[in-house]
Amino acid sequence: MKKYTLAVTSPEYWSEIHDALIVDSNQDGIPDRQVTCTDSKNHSPTRGTYELTAEEAEEIATHPHVEWIELSPSDNPEAYPKPEPTAKRFKKDVRGYRDLGSSNDPPATNPTSAELDRTNWAVVRVGVATNGDGWPNVSGSIAPITTDVDYSLTGKNVDVIIQDSGILQYHPEFLKADGTSRVRDVILDGPLYIDPDSSYLLANTYTKTDGRTGIDTSAAHNWWENNTTTYRSSQFASGGANDFGTISIPASYTVPNSLGDSLDGTNTIGSSHGTGCSGLAVGKNFGVAFEADIWNISIFGNADINTELSYDAIKIFHQYKKINPETGRQNPTVVNASWGYFAGFDSDTSVNYSFKGTTGSFTGYASNSTGVQALAYGLKLGNSYDRQFSTSSRSDSVDTAGTEMLESGVIFVTSAGNNNQRIGIGSDDPHLNDYLTTLNTAETRPGFPQGSNTCPSGHRRWISPSGLGYVSEGEYYHTIVVGCLDEHIGGFSNEAEHGERKVSYSNNGPGVDVFSPGDETLSAGVNGVAGATDYQRFDDSNFYDMFFNGTSAASPVVAGVVALYMESNPSATSYDVHEWIKNHGSKVFDTSQFIDQYPNDNNSAYWRQDNNLRGAEPRIIHNPFANDTQPKFSGVSVSGISFKQS
Numbered sequence: 001m002k003k004y005t006l007a008v009t010s011p012e013y014w015s016e017i018h019d020a021l022i023v024d025s026n027q028d029g030i031p032d033r034q035v036t037c038t039d040s041k042n043h044s045p046t047r048g049t050y051e052l053t054a055e056e057a058e059e060i061a062t063h064p065h066v067e068w069i070e071l072s073p074s075d076n077p078e079a080y081p082k083p084e085p086t087a088k089r090f091k092k093d094v095r096g097y098r099d100l101g102s103s104n105d106p107p108a109t110n111p112t113s114a115e116l117d118r119t120n121w122a123v124v125r126v127g128v129a130t131n132g133d134g135w136p137n138v139s140g141s142i143a144p145i146t147t148d149v150d151y152s153l154t155g156k157n158v159d160v161i162i163q164d165s166g167i168l169q170y171h172p173e174f175l176k177a178d179g180t181s182r183v184r185d186v187i188l189d190g191p192l193y194i195d196p197d198s199s200y201l202l203a204n205t206y207t208k209t210d211g212r213t214g215i216d217t218s219a220a221h222n223w224w225e226n227n228t229t230t231y232r233s234s235q236f237a238s239g240g241a242n243d244f245g246t247i248s249i250p251a252s253y254t255v256p257n258s259l260g261d262s263l264d265g266t267n268t269i270g271s272s273h274g275t276g277c278s279g280l281a282v283g284k285n286f287g288v289a290f291e292a293d294i295w296n297i298s299i300f301g302n303a304d305i306n307t308e309l310s311y312d313a314i315k316i317f318h319q320y321k322k323i324n325p326e327t328g329r330q331n332p333t334v335v336n337a338s339w340g341y342f343a344g345f346d347s348d349t350s351v352n353y354s355f356k357g358t359t360g361s362f363t364g365y366a367s368n369s370t371g372v373q374a375l376a377y378g379l380k381l382g383n384s385y386d387r388q389f390s391t392s393s394r395s396d397s398v399d400t401a402g403t404e405m406l407e408s409g410v411i412f413v414t415s416a417g418n419n420n421q422r423i424g425i426g427s428d429d430p431h432l433n434d435y436l437t438t439l440n441t442a443e444t445r446p447g448f449p450q451g452s453n454t455c456p457s458g459h460r461r462w463i464s465p466s467g468l469g470y471v472s473e474g475e476y477y478h479t480i481v482v483g484c485l486d487e488h489i490g491g492f493s494n495e496a497e498h499g500e501r502k503v504s505y506s507n508n509g510p511g512v513d514v515f516s517p518g519d520e521t522l523s524a525g526v527n528g529v530a531g532a533t534d535y536q537r538f539d540d541s542n543f544y545d546m547f548f549n550g551t552s553a554a555s556p557v558v559a560g561v562v563a564l565y566m567e568s569n570p571s572a573t574s575y576d577v578h579e580w581i582k583n584h585g586s587k588v589f590d591t592s593q594f595i596d597q598y599p600n601d602n603n604s605a606y607w608r609q610d611n612n613l614r615g616a617e618p619r620i621i622h623n624p625f626a627n628d629t630q631p632k633f634s635g636v637s638v639s640g641i642s643f644k645q646s
Contacts, residue, residue, distance in 0.1 A: 029063030127626030155289025164274030165301030257303035279524030344385025423511030518554025
């Protein structure tokens, strides 16, 4: 017999449940005896504590008017973790860079010992609750600051997947104290993580450069591509309980192309993008979730798997990963997706448009003062086009696979895009049906069939990956969509103002859930990638950090903060994450602190001014675990332990 606390679903049911418990009521979901109430908690309209057996507690949990029941934390302290005080992350002041591309950059080569534990402004900025803390009111370039960072959670026992271009696995940002890497690949390492009983996999292993056990690439491919007992244990083979069928893996998906395979920094990854994202989410110095488990899956770069199949692989990984012996449950899965699909038009292209129900056409940039500027003038210059905008995958198969992945419980954080585009949400959004249609039928682009280029711009359901997993009830998306905060500090008319703003290129609008530091950040890099600005490391001169920019950089910062939340509440759903970000994991600022000059969409400046939020909440991600307030835990179930920050 132990003391259990329960809560009813509504105060109106309190007397019904309480009275039934303390008498011999003989009701379903109520023990057939008089139960002793040890604390009626008169101060609470829904809770009380009772002496029960474990079996009785399980019975009560089935009652439709009981919200939850758990061992009383005050009477059973041994069943609950104690809160940990915050600690200093670096144990000394380190250099925090906010304004790269200036005279205040780290040295490109031959760094001094001052660069040993450098960090970026994102790590510092998300840990403070007020606007712009830590940096002075300045105009022009912003000098680095020296500070330390508090923390109480680290992302431990959370699987963070970087769905991108590959991760340089032996970069110092991803190494443990023993010199081994935290980085593994969903395709190349996932099979043994998911199916450790496969005799075929166990017979086809090798020792990685850092001493860890890896699977031969051919064996990993065979496991995904064949559902027979030759390659899989019986539960994953044909007829087994976990038989997921087969997934085709391209031959180019190898360790050198996806992860790099050398301790001297040489590699054939071909892109630094995924490494930069990983650094900002889970890097040792640059990420907030610096002890999370890092997983890579490459969907572009020198190793890439089809997007649809990558969603399927992530879903399988999430569903069938083994129980973590340290926690007694599966690790939560958080994905960062800093990518999207795009379309565009040239200055000489004839374009049809619809704006709030008004249709027309234009050639050029629609430089008039009408609402069509929402669709044309307000978009940023593209690479292959004069104007480029975010759009859908144009594939029902891809989008369905993505939605299935999200519905399996994967938490998906994605970049909003870098087109200065308004992203809407909800059936009452005034720009729900806005669109652009290029009439240049000679234009071709992968995924956008010739002569069929209608790509709605203002409707979030048409944005991928941000438009995945739409839930009609409450009109929200499973995905967490991240806009980019400018590194700039100051106002427009008065630079002494201590304000921040959306960076000019970031997508915006009510479909953006939260803004995050991302402009001119410092992150882990891949040396020698064309177009990248590199800064040599002090701890290993074979490796480099890099200038990293855009919503691609903002998204993994949020993914890292979400990983901390999932560490404290591993059973949280995507809806829980959305609500937590709104209520705990962000701060909303007024227009004197988060610049939004033109909130009226009938004002042409609403579309012309690059820093306008266009209906987005002035919400900036905040890491409440990086402060001197101890986290509080609640929500321990009868059958297993789960923690939820309150």
